[in-house]
Structure formats: C-alpha cells, structure tokens
Amino acid sequence: MSSSKKEFIAEAEDLLEESGRLILEIQDTFQTGLNPDTINALFRSIHTLKGLSGLFGHQGIADLSHALESLLDEIRLGKVDISDEVIRFLFNNIDILRSLVEGLGKDKEQDVSGHLKNIEIFRNSLAGKAKGPELKGIIDESLLMVLSEYEEHRLRANIQEGKGIYLAKAIFQLADFDKSLEDITKIIKSKGELISTLPISANVPPDSIGFNLMFGSNQPVETLKEVIKFDIENLIKTKDVGVVPQPQKTQDATLKSTTTTVRVDIEKLDRILNTIGELTLAKGAVRRIGEELIETYGHSPLVIDVHKISQTLEKRLAELQNQVLEIRMVPIGQIFSRLAQVIRKYSREVGKQIELIMYGEDTEIDKYIAEEVIDPLMHLVRNAIDHGIEPAEERKRKGKREAGTIILKASQRGNHVIIEAKDDGRGIDIQRVKEKAIEKGLLEKDAEFDEKEIIDFIFTPGFSTKEVVSEVSGRGVGMDVVKEKLSTIGGFAEIDTEKDRGTTATLTIPITLAIVKALLIRVGAMKFAIPLTSISETVVISRNELQTVEGKEVYNLRGEMLPMTNIGRVFALAESESEKSFAVVVGSGNRKHGLIVDELFGQHEIVIKSLGEYFAGFRGFAGAAEIGKHEVILVIDIDALIEESVIKQKTKGVL
C-alpha cells in the first residue's frame, strides 16, 4: 500500500472514531440539553473527511460523507430535530463509511449509490420545521445581517430556550487583541453561548479594535457584569420557560491543524525501539568489557573512565527508551469509546437495554497493545450482551433492574493494565461447562477441579457451551481466540462468575511490549529467561521440602501451599542432582505458582524476538533473546507453562 493511502486510511479512521464518539455524546445529551458545539464538531469531522477523500480520489467516501454532511448541516441549523431514529441513522452511516475505509486497505472501491439513495430518502422523510421566533424588529438589523445562517439559528434557539440575549462591547489594543479576545470569549462561554463575534472599527480609537460579542445566557445581568468587564447591553430579557439549565461545557473551539502534534506510523516507532534494543546489547557489552578491564588492570583512571561512560550510556539509553515508549502511549478511553459504540449497536439489535459504565478511561497503554486488546474485549462484551445479560422479562422475574449493566474498568497495576469487563447477567453455568469438558474428553469424570479451573476450560479451542452460534457473539469465534490473542501480547484473562449475579472478565496486560527485564535462570544445562513482570519473588528451597498433595507437587511458602512445576520435567531436561535449588514464584492471586530451577543468574534486559513460523506450534516459550556474546536463550511463557503443567498433572497424574 502506498504511504499516502496509508496516511489517508489512518486519518479517516481517526475522524470516524471521533465522529462515533460525538454521536454517542449527542445520544447521551440530546434530551437533557445538547451542547451545540458537539453537533458542530461532528459536522466538521465529516466535512474534513469529505475534503480529504476528495483530495485522495476516493470518490465513494467523498460522496457519502458529502451526503451525510448535508444531513448534519440541516441538524446543525435546527431544520431537523434530533431523535433516536436520526442517531441510529448516523451510527449506521458511520459504520458504512468505516467499512468503505477498511475496504481501501484491501484495494476495494465500493459502489455507494445505494447508500446515497438511503440518505436522500431519509432526509426527505424528515419534515422541515418552523423557523422559530421572528428576529427583525427585536434585534437591530445591523447585528442580524452579519450572522451566518447557523448563528441565526443559534440565536433563535437561545431565545426559544428563554435565555437573555446580550451584546458586550469590548475594545482592545490592536497589538495584542487576540489574547484579550480569547480571555473574554472563554468567560462568555462559561456563562452562556457565544453567538457572534463582530469586529468593529467605527468609534474606536486608532491602534485599537472593537468587538461586539453577542451571546445568550440565563445568568442574572449583575453576575454577567461582574465577570465581563465591558459594557453589556441587554437585547432580550431572560424568560422563565422552565428549561433545565444546560450543563455548560467550556469546550474551546479547536483547530486541529494548528496543533503541534505529528502523526507517526507505529512501525517507525517499532524500528526505533528495535534499534534501542540493539544498543542495549551493545551497552551490555561495554559494561562487561569495563568489568573485565577492572579485573585485569585494576582501577586505573582509563578503566574508571570506561566505567563512567558505560554508566552514562546506560542512563541515557533508559531515558531514550522511556521517551519512545511514552510516545506510543494512548489513553484506553479510545478503545472504550469504540466498544461503547458496539455495545449500543448490538444491544439495540438484540433488543436488550444496557447501561454502560466506564472507569479509568485515562489509563494509558501502548498503542500496539491497545489495538491487540480490542478484539478480545469486543468478544467478551458481545458474549456478555448475548449470553450474560438476560432478557428484560427474565430480569424482572429475578428482581433485577430491567436494564442490564456492563462496566468497563481500567486501572494500572505496576507494569500492567488491568481491564475488567463486568456484567450483571446470569453468570456462567459451571455445571454445564464441566459436563461439556468431560464430553470433550478434556476432563476425567471424577477428577477434582475447583470452580475456577473449570471455568478456565471455556478458553480451550473449540469449546462452546452454547450450541447455537448467535449472530451477535458467535460468528464461530470462541473464547480460545481471546486467550490466544492476549497471550501474544503477554497478557492473560481470568473469569469470575456467580450465578445470577454476573460475570467479570479480568484482563491483565502489559503496559508496553518491546524491551523487558528478565531473570536469567539455569535448569540442567540450559539457560532460560523469565520476564520479571511475571515474577513475585524467588526463594531458596531444598528438594526434600517438596510435598505431594493429590498428585500435585507443592511447597509450603509461609503457610501457603504453592503448586510447583519442575521446569526440567516439563521440558524433559536432564534432572539436576543438587539438593539445594530455587523456587521462582510467578503469577499472582489464584494463578500463583512456583518454578523449580537450579540456578539464578540475575536480571538482564532482553528484547524478545519471535521464534518464527517453524516453531509456532511450540507451547511454553514466548520467544528467544540474545543476551550478549552472541548467546541466544529461550524466554519462558509463564502463563502457557503453568497451564501445560496443570493439565498434565491433573489428567494423567504427575509425569
């Protein structure tokens, strides 16, 4: 794909994402008091998309956004009322645009004539509205003639809402009027709606510029006079029409093109990170040379210099790495708002009323990881709507609120972001999962499993407790895909469920990929790396302290029975003879596990490289890493390893 096309797709996707977010905001506020800036912003996004697609020669997208823009213009000018129907129509068209943009990536230009016709029909079906109050004779002609049609509509709307209409006359020095005008504009916007900003030069001292600022507000004149330090004329008095005061959003008009941000392809950042990774290896070598020099030549001045340089290098490299990682961070709210759109859309499709609550949208996460985590989350959420949340009737019978609730919550814990997707539906039928697992031969009939372990079976490939694949959650994609997708980014999912109380899926994902700190260990004759993020502690153990309980090897860690895995056995390596060994405690909560290893070598920064397609079927390894002196070692995938060992122990007894 050409880079200009790529750029177009990226920008178009951004605009559509923003549009979707704005329509959501309109949906949430149109009955209680909509901020006209929101509709304007939506209009502008689509307008920009139209211009952009025209410029890049994507006629279909240009035509469709043009038609949509016309509809939005009518909404903006108050010629069309906002209703649920209009909002649904807008959502659908954003989806169509999105699929057209996606199609470009696959070099598909689609025929949009059908969609254009639909918009045409829809626009015709919406009856025109009366214009609202007459303005001539009430407001001075000279003020009216400079209003654009849109501003005139806003003036009418303000009068209809019973707001007072005011005219503030400000005079500023020509040299620095922009700053002063910006200040007063902000103040006015915090007290009401700025309708028109008219610059004037008559009756103004030389070197000055005057502004007539027309605004609507339901605040008392005294309050306005207090904050706006200029002459205020009251053109129309406030009327009490019993309107709920509008929540004022002080949203400054933004002009994206004048911001200082640049758009960078994530691949370019990847390349920088790779280079930093290589540098990290070189840095390790310099350090090693420094140490060897000390051993050979003692602390001579030159040796100390090398040592110092190596330290500076280390510090700066860490800074550089952090800075690049920071650039890649995006707030998870971006993902949530996309999910929100899907939730609204699907809940309507299946006829379930769902209230969505989001927390922690500001939590930051690597852009790449964010993109990788959206599909698993989408799947979980669809599952919740489809299977979790009961139909209204059933909920009523159970004494629940008719509308189901889905909570999306993000928070940071150390180097991980925890995302919870929680519903208040019927929960997972554990008995049914167990039966199914036995039926599929994953579980022996009388094997003892606790609930949590049984629920984990839903992550097994091809496992589905609903035989009917529903249009919404199904499409043949199972929970195994969720798990697989998460493990490629070093994350994992846990499910908590309670009958009739609901299900919570907790995703634990690393904040960032790229360079990780790892503990180097030895088992038999092999060295491995374990990412530090999965390790909680290491302890010295003696082999005879290991006990066997119900076929599982456990270790008594401060009174807690810690299940143990012998890495040597899992990977079929020569057993170690030594009595003294170490336990590396990994995972947390219910997934806590001990790994028996022979030796610990300490921390090392590693860049995990994929093992490539040839080894794709291998389980238990996250990849390979170079640790200097051209030595390559395998990096253990803790999650897969624990699972492998648990399954082996459970189904066939200890190997």
Place this chain on the structure above:
Amino acid sequence: MKSILIVEDSATTRSLMRAVIEEIGDFNIVEAPTGFDALKLLPSQDFDLIATDINMPDINGLELINFIKNNPRYSNIPLIIVTTERSEEDKKRGMALGATAYVTKPFKAPELQDIIRKILNL
C-alpha cells in the same frame, strides 16, 4: 507583486486554493486559518484581494466582510466569498455586505481563476 489573503479554516481547501491561484501568476499568497488570524494580518500589509469562507468558528466570514467594508483603510479591497452550495442565504448576506463575487465549493479551478483575473484586471 499582488498580495492575496485566503481566509479558510480547512487546511486542505487553503492549499487547494493556493495551488489554483498560483497557476495564473506570481502572487504573494497569505493564509489565515481563522477570522482572528485575518484580523491580525490585515494591518501587516496591503492586500489586493481577500478570499474568505463564511462558516468558521468564532469570527465568521460575514463578520469579517462587515469589518473590512466599514473600515476606510480596507474598504476598497475586493472580497470573494468561497463557500458551499448549501449556504445560499449566507452568500446573499455576504454580497449585501459588500463582497465583490462568490465561488461555490467545491469550485472548479477555471471558475476561481476567471473571477480573480477579472477583479485584478489581469
């Protein structure tokens, strides 16, 4: 060399207009992304022509036209309105305020070029 001020909030349209205008000759073309910027640029040099959009946040094109036409220092500068076909009403108002001509977006290059040639007597 003649100076032309383009007032338009869309960067895409601005660069498009610039390209179209540059095709007919050498001009000193100045771009203002907002009405604010236009007001700041006005005293900085003598413009021979101003082309402005109508629908812009804060100071709109009509307000700008009104300001220019009522200020003796600028009132002789010819003004072209460049706005969308939906803004019939806005165009009428702009012409009433003293604009010289209008072009409807999306415009064809020769259309804008002809109008500019006529106004500047090229």
